[in-house]
Amino acid sequence: MGKALEGVRILDFTHVQSGPTCTQLLAWFGADVIKVERPGEGDITRSQLRDLPDADSLYFTMLNHNKRSITLDTKTPKGKEVLEALIRTCDVMVENFAPGVLERMGFSWERIQELNPAMIVASVKGFGPGPYQDCKVYENVAQCAGGAASTTGFDDGPPMVTGAQIGDSGTGLHLALGIVTALYQRKTTGRGQKVLAAMQDSVLNLCRVKLRDQQRLAHGPMKEYPQYPNGEFGDTVPRAGNASGGGQPGWILKCKGWETDPNAYIYFIAQAPVWKSICTVIGREEWITDPDYATPAARLPRLMEIFGTVEDWTKTLSKFEVMDILNKYDIPCGPILSMKEIAEDQSLFATGTLVEVPHPTRGSYLTVGNPIKLSDSPTEVTRSPLLGEHTDEILREVLGFDDRDIMDIRDSGALGLVERMAAE
Numbered sequence: 326m327g328k329a330l331e332g333v334r335i336l337d338f339t340h341v342q343s344g345p346t347c348t349q350l351l352a353w354f355g356a357d358v359i360k361v362e363r364p365g366e367g368d369i370t371r372s373q374l375r376d377l378p379d380a381d382s383l384y385f386t387m388l389n390h391n392k393r394s395i396t397l398d399t400k401t402p403k404g405k406e407v408l409e410a411l412i413r414t415c416d417v418m419v420e421n422f423a424p425g426v427l428e429r430m431g432f433s434w435e436r437i438q439e440l441n442p443a444m445i446v447a448s449v450k451g452f453g454p455g456p457y458q459d460c461k462v463y464e465n466v467a468q469c470a471g472g473a474a475s476t477t478g479f480d481d482g483p484p485m486v487t488g489a490q491i492g493d494s495g496t497g498l499h500l501a502l503g504i505v506t507a508l509y510q511r512k513t514t515g516r517g518q519k520v521l522a523a524m525q526d527s528v529l530n531l532c533r534v535k536l537r538d539q540q541r542l543a544h545g546p547m548k549e550y551p552q553y554p555n556g557e558f559g560d561t562v563p564r565a566g567n568a569s570g571g572g573q574p575g576w577i578l579k580c581k582g583w584e585t586d587p588n589a590y591i592y593f594i595a596q597a598p599v600w601k602s603i604c605t606v607i608g609r610e611e612w613i614t615d616p617d618y619a620t621p622a623a624r625l626p627r628l629m630e631i632f633g634t635v636e637d638w639t640k641t642l643s644k645f646e647v648m649d650i651l652n653k654y655d656i657p658c659g660p661i662l663s664m665k666e667i668a669e670d671q672s673l674f675a676t677g678t679l680v681e682v683p684h685p686t687r688g689s690y691l692t693v694g695n696p697i698k699l700s701d702s703p704t705e706v707t708r709s710p711l712l713g714e715h716t717d718e719i720l721r722e723v724l725g726f727d728d729r730d731i732m733d734i735r736d737s738g739a740l741g742l743v744e745r746m747a748a749e
């Protein structure tokens with residue numbers, strides 16, 4: 326079966342995490358993604374957090390599936406020529422260099438447009454235009470600047486970053502949507518355009534409900550926050566601990582084994598329509614009619630006491646037993662799954678969300694497959710490329726260079742010393 330983005334060619338000038346997650350998604354949907362890497366080292370993540378001495382790190386392999394790799398020193402004259410040829414043949418350039426890098430290399434938007442007016446140039450930057458536009462940015466900087474850290478954690482503790490990579494992978498997702506949208510618009514305009522996803526903006530977009538709450542603050546205390554009714558609200562959105570953030574109160578409760586297992590917990594939601602069932606399950610039927618507990622409004626000031634009582638019950642069972650029982654009554658809840666438990670979940674393998682991928686130098690490894698499933702464009706996850714693995718193939722088949730051209734390019738040093746020596 327064909328793939329959704331078949332025929333789209335991406336010049337992947339990305340590195341580290343944010344850009345590579347974007348181009349990996351496009352590759353999974355069928356685009357031909359050509360990753361341009363600096364000779365010798367390549368994407369810095371190839372050697373970061375290495376678990377095996379001479380193999381590409383899991384950091385790299387898990388972010389660069391289904392791509393081809395060409396090494397190119399784009400600061401040399403021949404390297405620039407090859408990059409120009411790639412710009413002429415590709416539909417999209419994706420980059421996440423520090424601000425100004427592409428211009429210093431000689432590839433401003435105007436120059437790229439001269440070479441290929443239909444090219445879409447998609448960039449991740451830390452910040453959009455403004456006081457911080459020139460800053461280099463990594464994941465946690467974006468989490469802090471986008472409002473995630475100030476609204477995560479407990480009220481009596483410091484701001485906290487989250488393990489989910491909302492700054493990097495979250496921005497990659499936003500950028501991917503911008504790219505396919507620009508490709509769609511190009512069908513009618515015939516022109517390329519710039520696509521920018523700033524990490525701060527992407528994190529803020531994911532923190533949308535917190536900006537909602539900032540405005541609600543002006544109209545009285547926010548009753549679903551744990552600060553209500555006994556705590557204090559200041560002039561900004563406080564950290565809400567494990568409160569649900571939606572209209573239905575929730576909290577994380579201990580389950581059997583919590584004393585030794587850091588993940589023996591369940592997220593429990595006291596959803597109003599199933600209040601009767603909740604009371605029945607935990608053996609507090611009197612709460613069904615007791616005016617202090619019978620309505621959501623009456624329960625609000627007693628939420629922590631209610632969660633404490635529910636926890637007395639959840640502590641007698643494993644999180645999976647709690648899950649089984651509550652689900653029978655349609656009471657929303659979710660076990661706190663460890664990465665170990667997730668990595669062993671056969672149902673995730675069955676859907677392709679978890680995949681084992683063979684690799685020539687590191688052996689088989691586990692990765693997250695495409696989380697977005699298209700019924701007419703199924704994803705086959707293939708391993709990340711070795712550094713420069715497809716250099717010759719791309720020069721010859723994509724760019725049409727002949728043996729002599731390739732020899733010239735190689736001799737110029739544009740492909741790097743290693744590649745030149747290997748060819749001799």
Ligand code: CAO
Binds near residue numbers: 342421493
């Ligand atoms: N050939 C020759 N030179 C190359 C090259 C190639 N194939 N590929 C990259 N380079 C050069 C660049 O030209 C640049 O050189 P100059 O500084 O002399 O112009 C240099 O490599 C470094 O680029 P960089 O500044 O982007 O890299 P860095 O490691 O210093 O910074 C990062 C990394 C991520 C902080 C920065 O790229 C950035 O802020 N990117 C935008 C935001 C982003 O994506 N952050 C998320 C990263 S994932 O956590």
